[in-house]
Each structure stands twice: as structure tokens, then as C-alpha cells.
Amino acid sequence: MRSVVLTPRDEAAEAVVEKWRGEPAPLLPILHELQDRDGHLREAALRVVADRLRIEPGDLYGTVTFYHYFRLAPGHDRAYCDGPACRLRLEHGGETEIVRALGGDAEPIPCPGRCDRPNAVMAGGKFFDSCERGTIANSPASPAAGGPVILRDALHADQKTLAGARARGAYAQFARRLAPDEILNTLEAAGLAGRGGAGFPAHIKWRAVKGAPGAPKYLVVNADEGEPATFKDRVILEHDPHLLLEGVAIAASVIGAADAFIYLRYEYPEALATLGDAIAGATAAGLLGGARVHLRRGAGAYICGEESSLLNSLEGKKPFPRDKPPLPVHQGLFGKPTLISNVETFSVVPRILEMGAEKWKTLGKDGRPGTKLYSLSGDVKRPGNYEAPFGITARELIHDFGGGPREDRRVVAFTMGGLSGGLLPASELDLPLDFDAPKKLGSMLGSGGVVVLDDSRCLVDAVRGTMEFFRNESCGKCFPCRIGSQRIVERLDDLATKGLDETRFKELPEIAELMMKMSACGLGLAAPYALVHLLRWFPEAVAAHRTGRCAKGVCARRPAALFAPLAGRRAG
Numbered sequence: 310m311r312s313v314v315l316t317p318r319d320e321a322a323e324a325v326v327e328k329w330r331g332e333p334a335p336l337l338p339i340l341h342e343l344q345d346r347d348g349h350l351r352e353a354a355l356r357v358v359a360d361r362l363r364i365e366p367g368d369l370y371g372t373v374t375f376y377h378y379f380r381l382a383p384g385h386d387r388a389y390c391d392g393p394a395c396r397l398r399l400e401h402g403g404e405t406e407i408v409r410a411l412g413g414d415a416e417p418i419p420c421p422g423r424c425d426r427p428n429a430v431m432a433g434g435k436f437f438d439s440c441e442r443g444t445i446a447n448s449p450a451s452p453a454a455g456g457p458v459i460l461r462d463a464l465h466a467d468q469k470t471l472a473g474a475r476a477r478g479a480y481a482q483f484a485r486r487l488a489p490d491e492i493l494n495t496l497e498a499a500g501l502a503g504r505g506g507a508g509f510p511a512h513i514k515w516r517a518v519k520g521a522p523g524a525p526k527y528l529v530v531n532a533d534e535g536e537p538a539t540f541k542d543r544v545i546l547e548h549d550p551h552l553l554l555e556g557v558a559i560a561a562s563v564i565g566a567a568d569a570f571i572y573l574r575y576e577y578p579e580a581l582a583t584l585g586d587a588i589a590g591a592t593a594a595g596l597l598g599g600a601r602v603h604l605r606r607g608a609g610a611y612i613c614g615e616e617s618s619l620l621n622s623l624e625g626k627k628p629f630p631r632d633k634p635p636l637p638v639h640q641g642l643f644g645k646p647t648l649i650s651n652v653e654t655f656s657v658v659p660r661i662l663e664m665g666a667e668k669w670k671t672l673g674k675d676g677r678p679g680t681k682l683y684s685l686s687g688d689v690k691r692p693g694n695y696e697a698p699f700g701i702t703a704r705e706l707i708h709d710f711g712g713g714p715r716e717d718r719r720v721v722a723f724t725m726g727g728l729s730g731g732l733l734p735a736s737e738l739d740l741p742l743d744f745d746a747p748k749k750l751g752s753m754l755g756s757g758g759v760v761v762l763d764d765s766r767c768l769v770d771a772v773r774g775t776m777e778f779f780r781n782e783s784c785g786k787c788f789p790c791r792i793g794s795q796r797i798v799e800r801l802d803d804l805a806t807k808g809l810d811e812t813r814f815k816e817l818p819e820i821a822e823l824m825m826k827m828s829a830c831g832l833g834l835a836a837p838y839a840l841v842h843l844l845r846w847f848p849e850a851v852a853a854h855r856t857g858r859c860a861k862g863v864c865a866r867r868p869a870a871l872f873a874p875l876a877g878r879r880a881g
């Protein structure tokens with residue numbers, strides 16, 4: 310159905326749409342450009358977009374309102390992070406100070422990936438960290454590398470420039486023009502498992518796309534990094550973008566893709582600029598072997614990290630997860646075979662080709678292959694990104710790399726996989742941080758984001774915050790996740806603030822089980838882990854709250870309403 314334009318023509322918007330219309334995946338860049346122009350998305354501009362891209366206006370409205378950072382009205386864009394690491398520092402009235410510093414009407418936002426320097430805030434479309442007592446300092450994050458292989462060059466100040474990167478060997482592996490089979494065999498011998506969360510063998514995925522019928526083939530870099538307390542990809546994107554681009558060029562040549570897309574989360578504007586320069590420089594220098602690399606900025610939606618949601622988002626559709634099968638390797642972007650993988654996965658490829666599979670395999674712990682980037686935050690002396698032997702234990706990461714808990718404190722719990730891995734007790738600190746071991750505990754390594762909680766923290770409050778996040782970010786497509794997450798939050802709100810009766814308490818594990826069995830995608834399947842772990846490993850804290858007592862004095866101070874605004878915003 311064609312729309313009728315009732316408002317005056319917006320000729321400038323028409324020019325913006327025309328500029329992008331011939332490009333692949335044009336909707337997101339058009340919307341960003343129009344919002345940058347006007348400060349918000351004006352109705353007249355949206356009508357032009359709907360008309361020219363032949364999108365039903367109602368669908369466009371649903372898509373636009375799905376994202377946190379597209380705005381339909383002017384004004385308000387001051388916010389503070391309510392993620393798991395910053396939240397620890399919002400306790401005992403801290404949020405009041407930050408809100409006041411931001412002008413009084415700031416609202417909470419999901420983690421923008423700056424947990425190494427809490428607290429993170431957003432103002433005027435920019436993200437800042439280390440906001441304390443009204444001071445806002447914009448300081449670039451620096452990678453704190455433990456044993457650098459992936460991050461070997463990232464600490465050099467000029468590594469983000471093409472000249473600096475090339476001086477240290479960037480693009481040398483791609484320049485060797487190894488045969489595709491040699492590259493695939495090397496990745497197989499190296500045992501490279503994808504770093505996006507599931508740990509699926511990279512060579513199998515690459516081979517599946519290479520061998521899939523259909524053309525063209527596409528490559529997509531998942532740089533959404535939306536998992537709270539995860540900020541490992543940000544280091545590569547901001548400090549060594551050419552390492553990623555070399556991995557992309559190698560992968561594109563192996564699978565036979567001419568177009569590659571990097572889907573970058575909205576919250577990383579610094580990386581947007583760095584990557585844009587790097588792509589332009591490498592393309593002009595002919596270093597990408599003819600692969601056209603397109604940079605697309607997300608607009609704030611955790612579900613867009615899920616690969617099929619990401620593909621829908623790129624295609625300009627409402628970013629619901631797709632039903633699988635078909636898998637993206639067979640029918641991905643625009644229905645064509647697509648290799649979609651995480652930033653770290655692509656970035657590690659040049660290093661493996663350089664050192665060889667045998668050497669790579671010796672780098673991990675107890676026979677596991679290679680190194681891994683872990684994001685460490687929360688109650689440790691030295692939060693940061695650490696490159697460590699793959700399979701290092703949580704204790705080694707927290708104590709040897711992170712310096713251990715604060716003075717006179719002890720670790721009582723830690724998360725893994727950001728929030729998706731749940732909440733493990735200190736008795737499990739010797740757990741190897743690999744893809745297999747956490748599964749035995751009903752957890753998962755996921756993104757490699759570890760948040761430490763010491764004995765000053767209320768674990769009921771931590772889990773309540775976790776469930777609020779998943780409730781807010783549930784895309785709403787399937788019933789168990791949409792309703793289940795809301796029902797769990799309601800019960801945890803009551804548990805935290807006034808106690809919980811027997812009937813509603815017993816419903817908690819039942820709802821969790823239903824979600825873990827019946828949800829349609831990984832968000833709903835993993836969301837209840839934290840609740841299940843709370844009930845299993847921290848029964849004393851739960852029992853105390855059921856009688857209305859929070860031993861840490863946190864829960865009563867944190868009104869449920871404080872975390873509500875984003876929940877109500879998703880209209881699509």
C-alpha cells in the first residue's frame with residue numbers, strides 16, 4: 310500500500326534518501342543521518358523514508374521505535390548506565406548524584422560497554438566514563454593486555470593508523486594469498502572456536518558458506534557487543550581496526566564474498582570514527598583485495614546481537630530473531646549464504662596464520678588452544694580487558710590479572726558471559742573459563758564478560774537488575790520470554806522490597822523453567838540463569854528477603870520505578 314504524504318515535502322530528507330538508496334542496507338544510515346540533522350526523527354522525514362524505500366509507514370514506526378536511540382521527539386538525551394558494574398556504584402544514593410550532575414532528568418540506559426571505568430553516562434549523543442561527583446571526563450579506554458597476541462599491537466598509539474599498523478605487519482598475512490583450503494585447514498588444526506558466545510568451530514562455518522549454493526555470498530561482522538559487562542571487542546575496534554579488517558579480507562576471499570558488513574553497536578561512536586577511517590584507508594590502498602566493507606551503525610537493541618536479528622536489522626526490518634532453520638550460512642543476509650561472526654573471531658585469524666596452528670595451540674591452559682579476551686569488572690582492584698590463556702580459571706583472572714577484591718573484602722559471586730551466564734558462587738572460582746566447563750554448572754562462558762561481586766553486595770538486587778535488563782530487552786516475539794521475564798521481575802521486585810508469599814515464590818522456578826525450555830531464542834533461554842543460580846546457591850539471601858530483610862540495605866533504596874522507563878519504550 311502506498312502512503313499519502315500529508316505534511317510539507319522535506320526536500321533535504323529526499324536528498325539523504327537518494328544518496329543512500331543505491332547502497333546496500335540503507336535504512337539505518339538514512340535514519341541516523343536524518344536524526345543527526347534534526348536532533349530527532351521528524352514525521353515529515355519519516356514519511357519520505359517510507360515513501361521512497363516503499364516501507365509501510367506503520368512498519369517503519371514499529372522498526373524505529375524498537376531501538377533505544379532513535380528519537381521521535383526533540384530533547385532528552387541524558388542518561389546514565391544501569392549495567393551490572395555501574396549499578397554497583399549507584400548503590401546508597403549514588404544515582405542521585407549522577408542524575409543531578411546530568412541535569413536532573415537523566416534516565417537509565419543499558420550497559421554501553423565501559424565497565425572498566427565506571428560510571429558511564431551519555432550526554433548530547435556522546436558517551437563518557439569515570440563520572441564521579443558531577444565531573445564528566447571523556448577518556449579513551451586503554452587495553453590492559455596480559456599476554457598479548459591478539460592485543461599485541463593495540464597499545465601502540467599509532468596502531469589505529471594505516472601507516473602504524475602496516476609498520477607492524479598488518480595485511481602481511483592476507484598478502485601471502487594462501488589457498489582457501491590451506492587457510493581452512495589451519496583454522497581447523499588451530500581449533501579456533503567462534504568468540505561470539507557459542508564457541509562453534511570457525512572452520513565448519515566458513516566451509517559451510519563456501520560450499521553453500523547461491524550467490525552472492527555475504528560476510529557480516531557482529532560488532533554489536535550488547536552483552537552487559539562485555540567490552541572486549543571495543544578494544545580491537547578502537548585500537549587495532551586493521552587487524553579486524555585483515556581478518557575480514559581473508560575470510561571474504563575464502564568464502565567468495567564481495568560485500569562485507571560491519572554491524573557496530575550505537576554505543577561505540579569512537580569506534581565508528583576509527584573504523585570509518587581504517588576502512589577508507591585500507592580500501593584506497595587496495596589492501597582489502599576488492600572486498601567492499603560497509604559500516605552500519607546500530608541504534609541500541611540488545612537483541613540485535615543475535616545473528617538473525619542483526620541480519621533483519623541490516624535489511625531494514627524489525628529486528629526480531631528469525632526461525633531456524635534455515636541457518637545464516639545457507640540463507641542469511643538478503644536470503645543469501647552468509648558468514649556472520651564476532652569481531653574477536655575474525656581478528657584472531659591473521660595471528661593464527663602468522664604463528665601457525667601448532668604454536669597457537671600451545672598458548673591456552675591445560676591443552677586448550679590459544680588466548681581469549683576476557684572483560685573483567687565490578688569489585689576488583691584492576692578492572693579491564695585481559696588477554697589470557699584460554700581456559701584460565703575465574704580465580705586466576707580475578708586475582709592474578711584483576712588484583713583481587715577490594716581491601717578487606719572477599720569475593721562472594723561472579724558472573725560469566727556478561728549477564729547471560731548467571732551468577733556463580735565463590736566456591737566455583739576454580740572453574741575454567743572455557744566453552745565446556747561452565748555448561749556443567751548450568752552456565753556458559755558466552756561473551757567472556759566477568760563481573761565480580763564482593764561481600765558488601767546484595768545478590769537479590771544483582772539478580773533483580775539482571776532480570777530487569779532481560780525484561781526490557783526481550784523483543785516480545787514469543788510469549789514465554791515476553792511474559793515470563795515480566796512475571797519474574799514483578800516477583801523479584803516484591804522479594805526485594807516487601808517479601809514474597811509462598812505461592813508466588815514457588816512460581817519463580819516454574820516460570821524460569823518454562824522460559825528456559827520454550828523461548829524462541831538465546832535471550833529467553835539464558836535470561837533465567839541468574840535467578841536459578843540465586844535460588845540454588847544463595848538461599849540465605851533469598852530467605853532473608855522473604856521476611857523483608859536486605860542485610861546490605863540496598864533493596865529498599867532502589868525503587869522499581871527507577872528502572873522502568875526503557876521498558877515502556879518499545880512500541881514495535
Ligand SMILES: Cc1cc2nc3c(=O)[nH]c(=O)nc-3n(C[C@H](O)[C@H](O)[C@H](O)COP(=O)(O)O)c2cc1C
Pocket residue numbers: 502503504505506507508509514531532533534535536611612613614615616617649650651652654830831832
Ligand atoms: C541475545 C543474543 C545476543 C547476542 N549478542 C551478540 C553480540 O553482541 N556479539 C556477538 O558476536 N554475538 C552475539 N550473539 C551470538 C550471535 O548470535 C552469533 O552466534 C555470533 O555472532 C557468532 O559469532 P562467532 O561465530 O564468532 O562465535 C548473541 C546471541 C544472542 C542469543
Ligand code: SF4
Pocket residue numbers: 612630782783784785786787788790791828829830831832833834
Ligand atoms: S526469546 Fe525473547 S528475545 Fe528471543 S524471540 Fe522470544 S521474545 Fe524475542
